[in-house]
Amino acid sequence: MAMLGPAQNRYADPSAWDHLHADLGIRLPPDYRVIVDAYAPVQLNGHLDLSHPATERWNLVQWMRDTIQAWSEVPWDELDLDADEGPRQILGLEELSFGTRTGLWPIASTDRGETIFLDAAANTTRLVVNYGETWAEHRMSFTEWLYRYLVVLT
Secondary structure: OOOOOOOOOOOOOHHHHHHHHHHHOOOOOHHHHHHHHHHOOEEEOOOEEEOEOOOOOOEHHHHHHHHHHHHHOOOHHHOOOOOOOOHHHHHOOOOOOEOOOOOEEEEEEEOOOOEEEEEOOOOOOOEEEEEOOEEEEEOOOHHHHHHHHHHHHO
C-alpha cells in the first residue's frame, strides 16, 4: 500500500462483500478485499483494473458474472492448443471451469487483455493469470502478486 499512496476507502462497505459472497458462493481473500476497499474502482499504473462490489458503475459482482460467462463460453475442447498453451495442461487441472466451487474466479483485468483469476480449488492462495495466449500460476497472495506486478511496470 506504500506504493499506491494513502487509502481512500471511498466505498468500503462490509455489507457489499457479504452480498458478493452470498451471491457468488465464494469468499475472496482478505488481502484482496482490503486493496479493493482502499482504492477501487481504479485503474492502477494505467493498466490494472480493480472493480468494487459497492459501486453501481464498475461493479465487481457484475464484472465477475460477465467475465465468468465469457470464459465459460470458450470451446476449450475444440481449440487446437499446443501443450504449452492449454490452461488445463499448464495448470495441472483435470477440469477447466469458471465461477464454480472448484473453478477459476476472475478478480481483476488489464487494458492489455490479461485476466487475473483466483483458483477456488487450491488449498493455498493460487492466482492464475491469462496473458493473452499463455497462462501462468502464481502461488502467492494477491498483495504479493500486485506488488510484483507494479514493480515490473514501474
